[in-house]
Amino acid sequence: MENPNAHIDFLESGPLAPFKKWAAKWSLWPCHFITSCCGVELAHAFACGYDGERLGTLNLGIARQSNFIIIEGTITRKMARALQFVYGQMPDPKFVNVIGACGERGGIFWNSYNITHPSDIVPVDFFVPGCPITPEGLLRGVRALQDKIMGVDKTTIDFKKVELPFEEQLEERMIPTSPKLYAPTPEIKVDIKREVDWDFGKELEDKLKKELSGLYESVTITGVNRIAIKTTPGNLMVVAQKLKEMQFDHVKSVNVIQVPHERKFIVEYMAASYRVEELMPVLVTIFTEIGIKDPKLQSLMSVWESANYSERELHEFFGVLFDGNDWMGKKFLLAPDTPDLPLRKEFKIPEERYVFEKGVPPEHMVPIEPPKDLYLPIWEEFIEKAYDSDEIIVPIGPHHAGSGHLRVTFRVKGDRIVDAIPEPGFVHRSMEKLAENKLYIQNIPLFERLAINDPANMNLAYVRAVENALGIGVPERAQYLRTIMAELSRIEAFYYDSGIFSLFFGHTTGFMYCMAIREMIIEALMQISGSRSGPSFIVPGGLRRDIPDMVLELIDNMTFALKRRMKKFESIFVYNPVTVARAKGVGVLTKEDAIRCGMVGPFLRASGVNYDVRKIAPYDAYDKVDFEVTTGDDGDCLGRFLGRLAEIKESVKIVKQAVDAVKGIRGPILSDDILGEYKEAASDIKGNFFRVYGNLVLPKGEWTTITEAARGTTLFTLISDGESNVPYRVRVISPCWMNLRGFMEAVKGERYADFWAVYGSFGYFPPEADR
Amino acid sequence: MKKVATPDYTVADKLKTHVAALSTAAKEVVLPLNITTHYPRERKRQPACFRGFMLFDPERCISCFQCSFVCPANAIWMKEAPSGRYYPTVDHGKCIYCHFCVDTCPGGALKTTKIHDIAFRTMDEMVVMTEDMVEPPAIIREDKVVVDYVIDKEDLTLKRTKEVDELIVEIAPSEGVPMVSVCVDRGSCIACKVCDKVCESGAVSSVKDEEKLIVKMEIDPEKCTGCGLCVKECSMQILRLVRRE
Amino acid sequence: MIDITGLVSTILNNQVNIPLLYVIYEFLLRIPVIGSIVTFLLSIIPVFDVPIIRLLIGFVLWKPMWVLLIIPGFATLGTMLLILPWLERKLVGRMQWRVGPREIAPRTRGSIQLLADSLRFLCQEVIIHKDAHRLYFLQFPFLYFLPVLLPLLFINAGAVDHPLVPIETPYALQIMVGLISLMPVFIMGAGWASNNRFAFIGTVREAFMYFAYEIPFIIVILAMIVLFKTSNTVGVVNAQGSYWGIVLNPLAALVFFIATVMATSRLPFEIPEADQELAFGPFIEYSGIAFGLAYVMAYEKMYVLSAIMTMLFLGGGSGPVIPYLGDLSYGIWFVIKTLIILLVMVNLRGVYPRYRLDQGLRIGWGAMLILALIALVWSIVIGVVL
Structure with missing residues (x-):
């Protein structure tokens, strides 16, 4: 960065300067460089709600044809390479705007080990604050840039400085210490026995004891539907095989917990069943302990294919070697310059500061060197093998008009994809590590950023885990309101995915129609919470404040109003013969494959498995509303897409019922269990938020909850030591992460162009997968 | 449980859906359901x-x-x-x-x-x-x-x-429950004065107990703002926030 | 030795007939001062016995030159190129419940948007990456103009018995087909010279699609030649005196339209350039003015093909004669018809997703080929009967 204003100087030089400036001003074409969740709001800024094209800003072309990068949030270490290369590829003069707090000083991820500051990598013209930004903010950034091109370079806000009240000089005061409490030598136990009213569990416990006799150290019921089996590292494989015989056909989560002071790792696999109905809600955890030195374990990939990617990930995080997984020693989620073994407790991330000190620049200092080379996850043999068999290697992404922030390397023979190697992690923002260093309540916005287009479900999934641990209930009114929010969020997410699906087919109209429908739902969510797509509204015990009847009326109207635009969308895109031709029979995932790969959510149901957490283990008001689970038999792209459209109709039904029900229920929206003495806050937490939630401490043990988010089952495992007011370890398994395996399976053998059909049909949202 | 079947198009279906798509598009060109906000105007x-x-x-x-x-x-x-x-x-x-x-x-x-x-x-x-x-x-x-x-x-x-929206929201500021800090176990106080140091409103003062010749801290409820910092910092954890009566 | 005086008289004797121009001329003469200026201007510097300005005006109004330069030639083409992408963006925007370009000139609904875009491309850096074949990389976009612009020489924008064509030749349609068949070669050349994976895939796709649409396209033109019993563009328009080609052979019109959509890579057949899949395929490496050319070329090609379609199926420039406009009225009808075809074609972008390569090929080699053959048989039958 020799001269950060080189692009402006270029415009001002030469006799054509006025024309150059005028043309550049009205023709800022951003390149397709989606880096993170602010991309969702970017979509809205350029869709029918705000239509950035009015300003001459058209999303067309890639690096070579554009002159403007909008950095949408987080630039991870991996993405930093891409950013540098894309910037280098663009013709002069070029401009950069950063939107979203992550791209500025890191936002909620400021102390993450995997993010960088874009301003260290490329010269930035304007920063737009927000997380996520509003479309107005983005367009304001564009306007500011237009003004800058014409010669007015200034921040668009003017502060009015005010003299602060000056009373008598107070004496030097002590700076309060951090509110966080870390237990020095926490006791970590994942199998704490709990007395619960669960008859089937007792039976199952006996059955497990019988089947696994001699192989286990203990079998414990740790909660309703939760059983933990302790075994030795040597017996792990046999136990897994036995469990598989008992129809525990997939793994929902793999987890490693490091206990440094006891010099051990606890490795756990959570097995569950899709085939047997009564086993569906049950999660059987098998865990074992291994020493911290040279941690090695047999991979259970051969038993449960769905453990594959999680094992790769945990190998990178903790250095545990899963023998038998072919990705050991290779990078999967992390960049080559990410610190090694970042999730180990020895690796410390910067501490929070609470006082503004003079002389200390208000910057977070993680040394980030701008990367120099473009790292590709393919190796010599792969290339040689491809060339030997007349195939070409095509890497897609992360800067590609239709890739999102995922890189997939294909081996293509003719038009057929022979092999696909996924490379996630372009938005890996280390949520699990950050969560270990935040108060329980601070983790709410953090985990909401898993999927900014499905915020309420993510919010709910985490909050439910906390509630489950604390054993607190939720008032009925709040239950219904939370259900409404979750379902609105589900519709919102499905429409986002449908929009992307149509965009991947080159059908911009379908995309715009989806965004128009989303605009309505966002309006409702904004009326509820005050934020377009980051409500952070659901808190343990209920909601932050009550929702006025006017907003309920609006939601009620909206359930009807959606119909008209949905019809238009259906006739122009869904039942368009070209769509049907493109999606039918493509990317088929059979029931067997879907179960083997541990698919979740609508994508599992599209393959014919009747599994929905809302039915098998209902939470909130789902047992009080009437809805149906939608399944399909085809398991192809069209089936997955239509299945979700059918689910939207069910969701609308649920919202209608819930709105009707909630109108008749008056009362608190926050549970007394959590409020304690702050009873006045029962309908609005304002003023007492930190007092109520600031010092939550979860009971000792492991708490796992599964919640049906839009794209599938979201699993949160909270491990608490019972003393700290921060979690000891949080394991998040997001639906997209689970679906990635099946996604890659479905791509193989299809045509090159079908990749986008499959991609769109899985609604793969990289921030959600990468966490 | 609801089964979703994927359509299987015959030639007639194809023609019908072609016409449906084209006519929807035509309709939208003529009478669009436009929802664009012309930001920044x-x-x-x-x-x-x-x-x-x-x-x-x-x-x-x-x-x-x-x-x-x-x-x-x-x-x-x-x-x-x-x-x-x-x-x-x-x-x-x-x-x-x-x-x-x-x-x-x-x-x-x-x-x-x-x-x-x-x-x-x-x-x-x-x-x-x-x-x-x-x-x-x-x-x-x-x-x-x-x-x-x-x-x-x-x-x-x-x-x-046609108006300019007021961006400053006029709502009455809502306060939390008024609280006050009290010492629940004055006997355990070791007079480390952390509460005094951390208090900004000067509500804490040290009182000499003449009989036992020791120093104890005392909180003046009138001055206390209920910020709770002393409760948090107290090394003996003997302070509590209670509702102000 | 060329007979220049004879040439001048040929030019002056073969002028477009636009009565309105004479009306304006007479009106100008009647205004006191301007009238004398006009008379003065039209009398100075005689060259070959003709005043130079009169000669220049006469040259432009010389029928073949008028057709080539004004309607439907370069002037119309240039206007179309500036207007059509804007119209496309506005109409598709409207279809998509939004606005399209606007703020650049709110009063005229952003109609000069394309000016800004093209000026920006013009002033932007042109990157030739180090793996590209430098010479070919640069020359192909410029060479591409050749096959795109040459067919304009043979397009007849006139009506029955009022031909407006620069060059009249009995082999006009064949030459046009030949030139159009050249177009993909340059795209393939550009893609090959780019030396990029996506450009390569795009090039291969372009080549595949080329064969898929070219054969039905040629057969359909053959069908029309058989139907009109001539391949002279003047004869083609003359033959549509009572019924337009679209009435005589609607199947051929349909196939021609689909082939045009395929040839210009518009959705649903935007297969070689598939934005989401190949990021503009053959043009992925082009930047600045080179990409500007490539971007504009697609529209030029579309214009030329639509003009041919107007000529073959919509009766050329025939339509109610507007008084005072004379020959211009044919030109206007011709442009209006072409514009309608173009608008339908560009607006397909808002209606259809993109087919896969194999599906595109199947349509080309299957349905379209069969329809084209039926159209040919139909033409033979009609041609023999009539």
């Missing part, structure tokens, strides 16, 4: 609860540090004002507008505005000092028309009004 009206740029009222601040403690992004750092009090500064390069701070503030010193469309030139400017947060800032406004989303049972329509 128009501005969409946000609800009063909209979470935007925050304003700060130093009169109401009790300097309890809670906003800083609760901030998930650690965007709020407390800065010492000339008077010796600590007031929050907000780093908008980190702020995620979750407004946990606004909900936390027991004195109601922080309040929301509908300002959210700002572009900063440098990151240094994004750290907004306390002095700048007291009065509503001026932003570039090009809007002459306010757009309301009207959602009725039929459809979403836009209602345009």
